[in-house]
Amino acid sequence: MENTAEKPSINSVLKESLGNIQNIAGPDSAETPKQDNMVVVDYKMVTFSLAGKDYAIDIMKVKEIAKAGRFTYVPNALPFVLGVYNLRGDIIPIVDLRLFFNIEMPEREYDALENMLIVSIGELTFGIVVDEIDKVVGIQKSSINPPHPLFGDINIKYIQGVVEVNNRLYVLLDIDKIFGSKTDNKASEDAVMKEMSARIAASAPAGGSSKKQTAPAPKKEEKVDYSFIVDSLVSMRKFTASALNDKWMQNRYKEWEGERGKGKTQLQNPADADVFLKKFYSPFSGTWWDKAYADSIFKSLPDNTAKQIVVWNPGCGKGPETYSLACILKKRYPEAKIRIYAHEVDLLSISNAPLLAVPADVANDWYAPYITKKANGDFTFIPEIRDSILFEYHDCANTNNLPSCDIIFARDVLSFLPEPSQQTIVSEFYEKLKGNGIVMLGQNESLEDNPKWSATKVGAITIFGKK
Amino acid sequence: MRVEYINPFVETSYQILKEVLGGATVTRGDLYLKSTAMPVMGVAALVGLAGDVEGRVLFDMTFETALNIASAMNGETLTKFDELAKATISELANLITAQAVTKLHELGFKFDLTPPALFAGEKMEIAALGGGNTNSVEALIVPLITECGKIEVNVAIRERM
């Protein structure tokens, strides 16, 4: 690279050092090619702008382009990690390169749609927010020049090269270096990049179970112990400690420490995890309800004069909870048409729900008015109750087309989802819920710490509403 | 997808495929849900559904598998994916869907179906295969493995609210 004596403008310096480049992309190329007219496009790049300057990325790394407005904020992540985004069911981290490179940019509007490039490096997928996405440009790989040291905006190690096409200068970013590719064998990697990859991998629930960033960075031994318990609960029973169940977790851990003794708190096996979690579950979780519990739910339901009451029951399991809810709702809102959408991602559990038989002792309990006897002596729910429920094999991480809901009933479901999914679904609750709608979670789950939700206690039951 | 709809599609796909392949071995893979209903293998035979629901069933397979199945169904080896081969795969889609719809009818669900359409190509027209919001429709996948290759029965159904 030439070393010029004065300090001319960057563009003229680069133009000089780039020399006579073949301008392949456009018909307005003034230069006559030195060789014959056949120029081979052997490299394609996606061009975009960041803070007014033109950049590009190898098209092979770009999976797709998306426009998005709604990111779910991820706590404890680095500032340039904006959050996570639900890309058709896959939760991917979103990075803002403007923040990563410390480039000045206008204040982002809260609800504005951002332009994103979805890139993939090895097995990891990320979204990159940029100002504007321009187009795909084909070039000859040999026309890419190494970056000039004068380029002060961005750390040069992140630049693969520069290339001029049609009188525009593009800075070709090295995505692998920016995100720390797994195939990069360099012995000494930038500490920031290493941590960035680790942080990003931790905030996205990728295939294998990596350590989840659910607890603050362990400083003392106790905190290390606690975070190991958190990890074990995830890997053994898919229980994810989060803001949703934090209060209960903290109390339970203290109790556990007392039971097992300090330093001996570690969960040895799944059975141990079950003992720990035994105190988490709501009453009658996964089974038929007793009269007292049914009454407490009944009392917690607010007045509602709507002609149709829409209920979303994600994680309905085998069905007893849904049927119990259906009976109580019928009793509480006798004039209304009840419509319950019961979702479950475990096909085996839900496959028998529409035809669920009721045990005799249950049939004779408070459920009696809603039960009928079949010809063969089995007990089943009356058609009105059965018709009010739609059991669906559905993954709540995927988008649904539910109408606005009056009631969302999700007991002990969210705590068994990875944290980003928990956040996505709670946002979904907020969107789907009518203004006067209520959310009911598990006994030890709460939205109290979430500023968007209000909590009301009716006896032992807490109901959440939109603020 | 509504639980009651699953079995008719699963049973029918298996039975019809087995029958048209002259009793050949057909293995059922585990069912699962996909977040997007787009077909991925190269040949997609699609039958629209209407009535109590809206949506479609689609049969996703590679060119090679499609050719193998068409050959088996015609009793002769087809070498090109020509009009006859396409008509054969479309008919397979029609047979399976129609019988599933018949079964669902017996269960009390009123479905109707459209004549089948066949899409083949490296990059299939996204708009053509499911209307505006294909990206956001969840699909039930029923994998069926035969000697001819693998077929994925891809069902995307929404209740009419």
Place this chain on the structure above:
Amino acid sequence: MKTKQDFPSINERPPEGMNADGTKIRVLVVDDSMFVAKQLGQILTSEGYEVVATAVDGKDGVDKYKELCPNIDLVTMDITMPRMDGITALEQIVAFDKNARVVMVSALGKEELVKKSLLLGAKNYIVKPLDRKKVLERISAALK
């Protein structure tokens, strides 16, 4: 000259598709699928029937029937077709010719469709996938 090998279903009896005077029974096949038309055609031809024409949808079927009448002895009619479905075509053909012999050949086996077709004048109803024996039995019954 045709030999016994050309008529696999016969041992000592004459092919069902042949009239007593040696002429062939003439069939119009209405189906939007090239594959089904071919398959059905093969079954019918192997039993001595003659497929005089094929129509690709209901409207085409009605037109061809009107055109070729009275030289059509039997019509096979698919139900699910674009432009005009088989039930509508059946109605129109029977309205045109009350002696028309139409046999429904469909993958849809809904009871109400079967009833509806028979009430509208279809002589018989065959559910696909095609079973050679069943096809020939039902066609033969429809011609009686």
